[in-house]
Amino acid sequence: MFLITCPYCGARDEHEFGYGHEAHIVRPTPAEYEQMSDAEWAQYLFMRKNPKGVHFERWVHTKGCRRWFNVARHTVTHEILAVYEMGKPAPQIDTEKK
Amino acid sequence: MVEAYQRRSALNHFGLAARANQGGHATAGVILGESAHRTIINIRGDANDAAFTNAVKSVTGVDVPTKANTVNKAGEVSILWLGPDEWWVVTTPDRSDELVPALRQAFQGQHAAVIDVSESRTVITISGAKARDVLARGISLDLHPQVFGPGQCAQTGMSKCNVLLHQTDDKPSYDIYVLKSFSDYLWQWTEKIATNFGLAIGA
Numbered sequence: 227m228f229l230i231t232c233p234y235c236g237a238r239d240e241h242e243f244g245y246g247h248e249a250h251i252v253r254p255t256p257a258e259y260e261q262m263s264d265a266e267w268a269q270y271l272f273m274r275k276n277p278k279g280v281h282f283e284r285w286v287h288t289k290g291c292r293r294w295f296n297v298a299r300h301t302v303t304h305e306i307l308a309v310y311e312m313g314k315p316a317p318q319i320d321t322e323k324k
Numbered sequence: 325m326v327e328a329y330q331r332r333s334a335l336n337h338f339g340l341a342a343r344a345n346q347g348g349h350a351t352a353g354v355i356l357g358e359s360a361h362r363t364i365i366n367i368r369g370d371a372n373d374a375a376f377t378n379a380v381k382s383v384t385g386v387d388v389p390t391k392a393n394t395v396n397k398a399g400e401v402s403i404l405w406l407g408p409d410e411w412w413v414v415t416t417p418d419r420s421d422e423l424v425p426a427l428r429q430a431f432q433g434q435h436a437a438v439i440d441v442s443e444s445r446t447v448i449t450i451s452g453a454k455a456r457d458v459l460a461r462g463i464s465l466d467l468h469p470q471v472f473g474p475g476q477c478a479q480t481g482m483s484k485c486n487v488l489l490h491q492t493d494d495k496p497s498y499d500i501y502v503l504k505s506f507s508d509y510l511w512q513w514t515e516k517i518a519t520n521f522g523l524a525i526g527a
């Protein structure tokens with residue numbers, strides 16, 4: 227069990243949150259649909275990162291303010307290295323130190 | 325809105341009004357009750373837009389709280405923070421018919437919303453020296469007075485129910501807003517825990 231700091235409500239118990247998998251996956255534009263191969267669609271729809279280390283992912287504060295946000299979490303230590311709002315770019319994180 | 329003469333509170337079947345007459349309030353560690361039929365209006369809008377905050381103030385007389393998890397109150401009207409662009413306007417029963425159209429009128433031309441959610445929730449009130457101990461059995465929030473005090477609110481989980489908790493004074497007293505469909509369960513759970521701390525029923 228760990229604490230997650232909601233960017234709006236502050237630190238809350240993990241049980242208040244839902245997990246939304248990998249962040250920063252960009253949906254293709256309608257113009258791109260026509261050009262995409264099956265392999266590219268499969269890449270977009272199914273293929274996800276599974277790092278041993280820092281993972282950028284989405285969480286939702288289900289039992290609190292019900293807002294989505296992004297989290298950078300170390301998948302081995304569960305240390306939360308950054309919390310940032312939807313639409314913001316992934317922060318630079320020095321993964322060597324972790 | 326339900327006709328007032330037909331309306332029964334969500335916890336009516338527990339006979340709380342009769343039990344409140346049984347006394348024991350002076351020695352009780354915890355006083356539990358129901359505050360039914362409150363007017364609850366969900367509003368959404370841009371807190372950085374003066375047109376929105378002015379509109380809310382002009383109708384309710386209350387400033388929109390922009391600090392997370394806080395409540396502003398003036399007279400009988402409170403505004404509770406739910407999210408960065410979402411609040412509840414809460415007041416005494418039967419004010420929706422007047423406040424909802426007034427808010428909609430005031431928000432005209434804005435990207436804002438007004439929804440009457442009065443009938444969705446009831447409020448379990450809990451008060452007394454041992455109120456914190458009861459809440460701590462079902463809530464993971466830190467309710468220590470240095471961290472959570474009067475005028476603060478939080479949406480959180482309480483024994484598996486989604487609730488909005490609002491501390492109203494430093495006795496301490498709290499309002500627990502819960503969906504009516506969960507309220508039977510949450511009342512029974514809360515009463516069972518409160519019995520360990522000396523329970524009386526409030527009017």
Ligand SMILES: [Zn+2]
Nearest residue numbers: 232235287291
């Ligand atoms: Zn939150």
